[in-house]
Amino acid sequence: MDEGGTPPIRPSASLGTTFPARGKEDPGLAARCANAVAPQDDEGAGLRQPALDGQAPFVAIENASYRYRPAGPPIVDGIDWAIPRGAIHCLLGRSGCGKTTLLKLAAGLLLPSGGAIRIGGAALGGPDPRIGFVFQTPTLLDWLSALDNVLLPVSLKRRPRAADREAARERLALVGLGDLAERRPPELSGGQQSRVALARALMGEPDLLLFDEPFAALDAITREELQDDLLRLCALRGSTALFVTHDIAEAVYLGDRVAVMAAGRIVHAQDLDLPRPRPHGLRYDPAFAAACRTLRGAMDGAG
Numbered sequence: 001m002d003e004g005g006t007p008p009i010r011p012s013a014s015l016g017t018t019f020p021a022r023g024k025e026d027p028g029l030a031a032r033c034a035n036a037v038a039p040q041d042d043e044g045a046g047l048r049q050p051a052l053d054g055q056a057p058f059v060a061i062e063n064a065s066y067r068y069r070p071a072g073p074p075i076v077d078g079i080d081w082a083i084p085r086g087a088i089h090c091l092l093g094r095s096g097c098g099k100t101t102l103l104k105l106a107a108g109l110l111l112p113s114g115g116a117i118r119i120g121g122a123a124l125g126g127p128d129p130r131i132g133f134v135f136q137t138p139t140l141l142d143w144l145s146a147l148d149n150v151l152l153p154v155s156l157k158r159r160p161r162a163a164d165r166e167a168a169r170e171r172l173a174l175v176g177l178g179d180l181a182e183r184r185p186p187e188l189s190g191g192q193q194s195r196v197a198l199a200r201a202l203m204g205e206p207d208l209l210l211f212d213e214p215f216a217a218l219d220a221i222t223r224e225e226l227q228d229d230l231l232r233l234c235a236l237r238g239s240t241a242l243f244v245t246h247d248i249a250e251a252v253y254l255g256d257r258v259a260v261m262a263a264g265r266i267v268h269a270q271d272l273d274l275p276r277p278r279p280h281g282l283r284y285d286p287a288f289a290a291a292c293r294t295l296r297g298a299m300d301g302a303g
Contacts, residue, residue: 056121057082058240059106059208063115066101075101077264088234088241090251092295093261099244100212106242107133107210119208132206134214138197140185146172147181150200171199175229191222195229211243227253231278252291253278260295262302270295
């Protein structure tokens with residue numbers, strides 16, 4: 001890399017992991033991944049995540065609340081949550097439950113009305129270069145090439161250098177678009193546009209990736225392909241991620257841990273003891289169905 005350019009992708013030790021056999025079932029898996037943590041009955045308070053086993057969290061959400069108006073109702077109401085480095089956590093809930101607002105708090109796009117958000121132990125006071133954000137829509141500029149869209153985080157600060165352009169091409173190649181770098185968004189499919197948005201989020205070499213239902217508008221097959229791309233890239237980089245979705249199966253497939261939100265609170269939390277990397281047949285495994293049923297029950301119970 002030239003001095004001052006964009007850093008290259010850093011591989012992690014997880015690349016040495018091998019995929020389990022396609023469709024192979026673990027007879028004890030269903031019981032393990034349905035191991036839900038029941039909400040605490042604390043005068044209506046939301047669920048508080050148990051402390052990590054002596055491990056300082058990389059992301060710490062500490063009694064965070066948010067109101068759009070000082071006298072208005074809380075959209076996020078006293079949430080405590082912790083994400084260890086390298087984990088993928090999912091926020092699951094119905095529309096209007098506060099999950100996107102919580103994600104914006106974690107991104108520094110909103111500041112909490114109460115409590116704090118900490119990244120790597122430091123309080124978050126606004127947008128941070130350690131954080132990459134992928135929105136509900138790709139938000140690409142139609143008059144720019146895919147390459148120049150990926151370069152936008154750099155272009156908004158300074159003129160891109162040769163090393164930046166090389167890094168952008170590398171990230172497009174990582175998401176399978178190395179041959180389409182000069183195409184403009186109208187020439188790309190919806191799935192390809194989502195891949196460009198993912199490549200752009202990686203430009204700053206972020207430690208934390210935040211996703212706000214980025215695959216919701218895609219067809220089922222493309223959505224599953226992009227879920228696999230996301231998992232592969234997080235494993236490659238050792239990324240920590242927080243993913244918002246209203247799709248139960250998506251949360252189970254992606255997450256190490258899933259939180260169900262309702263009325264601004266976390267009302268249910270569930271660890272998913274599923275193999276990584278995800279085997280191709282996992283969605284058809286009884287364990288996967290069991291985890292989905294448990295989460296659906298939690299959502300139905302939350303109203």
